Structures are given as C-alpha cells and as structure tokens.
Amino acid sequence: MTELVTLTQDGEIGIITVNNPPVNALSPGVPEGISEAITRVIDDDSIKAVLLIGGGRTFIAGADIKEFGKITSGQRKEGIDFKSLLRTIEDCPKPVAAAIHGTAFGGGLEVAMAFHYRVAAPTAQVGQPEVKLGLIPGAGGTQRLPRLAGVARAVEMCAAGNPVGAQEAYQFGIIDRIIEGDLLAGAIAFLREKLASAEKPPKTRERSEKLGDPASNNAVFAAAREQSKKTARGMIAPLAAIDAVEGSTKLAFDEGLTRERELFQECLFSDQSKALIHVFFGEREVSKIPDLPKDLPLFEINKAAVVGAGTMGGGIAMNYANAGIPVIVKETTQEALDKGMATIVKNYDNSVKKGRFTREEMDRRMGLISPTLDYAGFENADIVTEAVFEGMELKKQVFAELDKICKVGAILASNTSTLNIDEIARAPSRPQFVIGHHYFSPANVMRLLEIVRGKETSKEVIATSLALARRLKKVGVLAGNCYGFIGNRMLHQYGREAQFLVEEGAAPQAVDDALYRFGMAMGPLAVGDLAGLDVGWRIRKEHKHLETPGTRRPLIADRLCELGRYGQKTGAGWYRYGDDRKPQPDPEVEELIKTIAAEAGLKRRTITEEEIIERTQYSLINEGAKILAEGIALRAVDIDIIYINGYGYPAWRGGPMWYADTVGLKKVYDRIMEFHREQGELWAPAPLLEQLAEAGKRFADFDQGK
Numbered sequence: 001m002t003e004l005v006t007l008t009q010d011g012e013i014g015i016i017t018v019n020n021p022p023v024n025a026l027s028p029g030v031p032e033g034i035s036e037a038i039t040r041v042i043d044d045d046s047i048k049a050v051l052l053i054g055g056g057r058t059f060i061a062g063a064d065i066k067e068f069g070k071i072t073s074g075q076r077k078e079g080i081d082f083k084s085l086l087r088t089i090e091d092c093p094k095p096v097a098a099a100i101h102g103t104a105f106g107g108g109l110e111v112a113m114a115f116h117y118r119v120a121a122p123t124a125q126v127g128q129p130e131v132k133l134g135l136i137p138g139a140g141g142t143q144r145l146p147r148l149a150g151v152a153r154a155v156e157m158c159a160a161g162n163p164v165g166a167q168e169a170y171q172f173g174i175i176d177r178i179i180e181g182d183l184l185a186g187a188i189a190f191l192r193e194k195l196a197s198a199e200k201p202p203k204t205r206e207r208s209e210k211l212g213d214p215a216s217n218n219a220v221f222a223a224a225r226e227q228s229k230k231t232a233r234g235m236i237a238p239l240a241a242i243d244a245v246e247g248s249t250k251l252a253f254d255e256g257l258t259r260e261r262e263l264f265q266e267c268l269f270s271d272q273s274k275a276l277i278h279v280f281f282g283e284r285e286v287s288k289i290p291d292l293p294k295d296l297p298l299f300e301i302n303k304a305a306v307v308g309a310g311t312m313g314g315g316i317a318m319n320y321a322n323a324g325i326p327v328i329v330k331e332t333t334q335e336a337l338d339k340g341m342a343t344i345v346k347n348y349d350n351s352v353k354k355g356r357f358t359r360e361e362m363d364r365r366m367g368l369i370s371p372t373l374d375y376a377g378f379e380n381a382d383i384v385t386e387a388v389f390e391g392m393e394l395k396k397q398v399f400a401e402l403d404k405i406c407k408v409g410a411i412l413a414s415n416t417s418t419l420n421i422d423e424i425a426r427a428p429s430r431p432q433f434v435i436g437h438h439y440f441s442p443a444n445v446m447r448l449l450e451i452v453r454g455k456e457t458s459k460e461v462i463a464t465s466l467a468l469a470r471r472l473k474k475v476g477v478l479a480g481n482c483y484g485f486i487g488n489r490m491l492h493q494y495g496r497e498a499q500f501l502v503e504e505g506a507a508p509q510a511v512d513d514a515l516y517r518f519g520m521a522m523g524p525l526a527v528g529d530l531a532g533l534d535v536g537w538r539i540r541k542e543h544k545h546l547e548t549p550g551t552r553r554p555l556i557a558d559r560l561c562e563l564g565r566y567g568q569k570t571g572a573g574w575y576r577y578g579d580d581r582k583p584q585p586d587p588e589v590e591e592l593i594k595t596i597a598a599e600a601g602l603k604r605r606t607i608t609e610e611e612i613i614e615r616t617q618y619s620l621i622n623e624g625a626k627i628l629a630e631g632i633a634l635r636a637v638d639i640d641i642i643y644i645n646g647y648g649y650p651a652w653r654g655g656p657m658w659y660a661d662t663v664g665l666k667k668v669y670d671r672i673m674e675f676h677r678e679q680g681e682l683w684a685p686a687p688l689l690e691q692l693a694e695a696g697k698r699f700a701d702f703d704q705g706k
C-alpha cells in the first residue's frame, strides 16, 4: 500500500482511507492504491465488507486537475484506467460502501457510484462539476448517475455542474443513508446491517429502473440543450455532457462508457477546457501575493460602514449583510437614503421571489443594515467603504471627515473606479489604512473585487482586504495605482476602439453583436447604455487634463450625452429603448454618427467582424501587456480573472491575456503593428508584447518566470 491510501480493519470491516491533502484528488498513486486495497480485501478472508473514506476535510474531490495539462501537452501518455478500477470495485464479492463527507466531486462521485452503497454526513455535497472545467465526467459519471438519480437529474447535474447537498442527494437516490454524528462509526454500523441482511449488493451499472422511456427522455434532452445554449452560450462541454447522458438511455452500459470516453477526450483537448483549467487555478493564484508573508496578522472585521447609498453603496452594504456583518449606510439627504434602502429591499425581495432564500433570511439581512444621515456608529466600524460620486475633491472631503471619526486601525476603503488612490490617501492622517476596494455593478452580484494598493497601504490592510473578499464571496485581485487601475484602464482602450469602429463605418449593433458572438456577456455600447453614458462623460471631464493634445479621441458618446441620451435610464443612448428595455437601433443615432464622422473628416467604409474582434481584443491585450510590465498587475492571469469576473469576458476563452496566448503573440503583435501604421500612436505596441512575441513566448511563460 502507498502512503496515499491505507487499509485498516475494524473487526470484519476493512477501511480504505485516502490521504492526499488538501482535497484527496485522484492524483497518481491514489487510484492504484484503491485498486490494490480492493484486491487485498477480496483475498483476505478476515474482511467481510469494506468502506472507502477520505482522510482530512473531505472525500475525494475529483481527478487531479493538474494532470490534465500533462496529458494534453504530451508530458504524460495516458490517463488512469478508471473503467477497470471501477469494475473491480463494483464486482467485489463483498459489500462495499463509500462514506462521504466534504465534497465528492467529479471522479470522486464517480468512484463512489461504483460502490454498492453510499452513506454521507449531513453537510456533504456531491456533484459532477467537470463542465466548469470544460470537461464532462470521464469515469462513468454520465452512465452511473442516471441509473441512480434518474435521467433528468443526471442531465441537470452533468450539464450545469452544480453540486447538491446530502439531503437532496438522498432524495434523488444517490445516497443511501445520511449519517448523523460520527461518519466512520455510522458507516461501519451500516455495513454490519447489510452483512446481517444477506441482501445482494446492488451494482449500479446493472440498474435500469430509472432510465425512463424514449418519449420523456427526448423532451428532457431537448429542454436541456435549449437551456445550455442560453446559460452556457458558446460552450461545448455542457452539450457533450448531455450527449453522453443520452448515451446511457440508448446504449448498453459498456458502449455508453465508450461514447463518454470519446466525448471526454474531445473536451479534454479543446481550447475551452485548457482555458477553463487556467481560470480554475488562476482564481486561486490571485490571492497569492509575493511580498505578503503567509502569517501576517489580519484585522478583525466585525462591523462595517458605507458612505453613500447609491447603486454602488447599496450593493456594497448588501455584500456585508449577506456575509452576516452588520453595516451602517450613510447618505446626505433623507430622500437619497430612502431611495437607497428601497432599492436594497427590492433586490432582496426579488431573491426571495426567485427562491434563493426565505423571507426570514431577508429580514435577518435587512436587520443587519442600519441607515443613517450622520456618522453615528462610524466610530465602531472596523472598515468604512466610501462610495460617493467619482470626484476627487468630494472623495478627499469624505476621507478627511472619516479621519476625525474612525477608530485607530479602521480600514478606510474607497470604491473609486479610476481615481488616484495615493491622492485620496493624503486626505486623512493615516495613509497606511487607505486602500481601493473597487466593486463592479451590480456590486451585490458581480464576483470581482479589485483591491488597489496605494504607495503607503500597509501589508496587513492588503492581506485583510484579500481575506475579506473571500468572506464576501468575491474574487479579490490586487492592482497597483494608476488611472483606471487594471480593469478600467484596459476598458478605456477597448471602449475607444468600439467607438472608433462605429465612427469608421460599423453600425453600433454590428460592434455589439460581433462581441456578443465572441462570447462577451454584452457588447460594449449596450453596456455603456446600461451603466449610464453620463458616468463616463463625468469621468472624461474630470480627466480632461490627462488627454494628449493631437491624439484622436472618441467623439460620439459625448455628443449623445449632450443630447440628454444617457442610455437606458433616459430611454435612449446608443440605442432607443421601449418598456422591454431591449436595445433598438435608432436612425437618429445613425445620422449623428455620419455627421460626426464627416465633421472629423473620416472616410467611412465596410468593417468586417474579424476587424471588430481584433481591434477590440488587441487593444485590451496591448494595454494589458503595458500594465503587466509596469507591475500594476502581478501576473497575466490576474488580468484574466479581473476580466472574467468583472467585465463579462467569457471564461471559456480564459481571459484576454490567455486568449492572446491562444491566438499566438506573434500574430497579435504583427496585427498591432499594422494598426500602429494605420492609426498612429494610440496603437504603439507594448514593449513586453514585442519581446515575448519575438522570443516565441506566451504570457503564461511570463507568469511562470520562463
């Protein structure tokens, strides 16, 4: 036996324990260890039944994701032969059970389903989350799960990838018993019962009573395919998962496994899976900051306050309440405060109506939010987030006021999306406590928290902010201080190109549609209308001094604002909006564009979808490379995680920097050089991009210090 898998005995019950921290993944050695243990059990007359349990905090959380990259890059020849291993388990002549706590995910659940029985702790979760990695279950999950849980549940679990709790899993038939109290003792008692009952141990693969009939199954598959096309637009794995489950209803078990294997291999070698695996590790990587020691003491966050109850302030307050942290929300007028609180109530109410939580839970969360018109209670806050209008003078005034009221050690965070955090930090007498906490609208929904480090921000404040992000169920990514930080600085270039394309001849809808088809959640012009064109207008006015005279700048958005077309909120922006809030092309805007282009002496032409994608994506990538070289972003993957979680970038493309690697940096660089020649200085190539492209390297190599 290996150290990874041990076999011990409690009387006549054999206990196989997997010890592969932190999540007992099926890394090399683990499946082999389980196989060896089962063989021994079969040969050992003193063992009458056996159970498999995870050591530490969880059952097996799936295949070792790191191994997939080794297979696709040719470093390792083949994956593990799960088919034979699981058949050996299923054919074991003695009763075998899996005892589940923590998470039985992916290959973990697939192993468990080959056991005759499954028992679980009440807090356990089971699931087939492979689609989130651009994969499908590859060890029989699409064949055994429908046999245990029925076709509809199996399709849902394999195509959407969401886990289910022990109670639900029990109701679905995945779990045979929930064990309160000590799991090991309960599982042993369960197996003794089975030994005493002389019941023939059931083999999942031989069951068919839940496989349904063709008519109802066809309806299930058709509905699932429709649903997937909407909720996982552009992704291949969910559709492949549905095909594989369909195989379980139409093919013999072994043939179904073969079909699953083919589909799994296709997904494994796809760009989408490589991108999603990059995102999986990236989301964990971003919290690792080279100059922050692991054992840094953190500030305790038990009470929070927010200045401003507008769209952002209200959303931020909800994040705290959702995490169980009491929060005060301050506004300057009763009217604004009432409006802000009413929006919070409306948002929570919608969640209750959608069944996300109960009305009691809503009341509990509302009870944690205290509205106020003055700074009463701020003296006790461990953290204050400023979310007032985006103007330097106003922000400085707020920070000067906070300095007088807040206790020593309170973190003073600004939700600024563009402004210089070091200048804000000069307003109070404690710049080491000032940090940027840039949330994304709607702040209670979007997962990204861009954490902006000022020159003097203390390491403890940064580490506390990263830990707080996790508590608020956000992905915290650290950024350096510059105009727009990482996300908006890049967005500025992207938005600029989107507008230039319109000025040069593309219809607004053509730009938005091309990017939507690329996979973006929304096109950039429609996003502008949603967020309010006046927001950018105000920021541009504030930063007028930063413009380089003589360089081309976008003209249309300002003119739309001058006409009072602020976007959805005024019923008109780039598009016109009816009651359904769907963007309709507006002839008035088309005329305006032509007039502006003529005034600027621009010759309009036909623009291809390819050019739309290249100019918008490559402008993001070029700026990203500059940001990376300046150290504003620590790694290319940090930029990717920001774009996926804050800007609706398709995760299956891996983020803009990973996308650049997929296209090939030489190709990206050469095209940027063409744009540079055609369009001038705004397209000056980033030296880092040039360097990597010439060396035949990728941003991923830069991240790995290669």
Ligand code: 3H9
Pocket (backbone or CB within 6 Å): 022, 023, 025, 061, 062, 063, 064, 065, 066, 079, 082, 103, 105, 106, 107, 108, 110, 129, 130, 133, 135, 136, 137, 138, 139, 141, 281, 284, 285
């Ligand atoms: C699969 O099973 C395919 C099959 O069909 C079979 C095909 C043949 N592998 O998330 P955490 C690392 S596909 C390798 O922070 P938590 C993770 O990177 C797989 N490493 O903890 C991190 O490392 P570090 C299907 C893994 O408590 C550390 O463990 N399974 C794996 O917040 C701690 O992770 C999944 O997709 C892995 N499978 O959450 C499950 N999992 O400390 C993926 C984790 O260096 N995993 N690591 O940054 C998860 O969803 C969460 O990790 C879990 C724990 C919920 C389990």
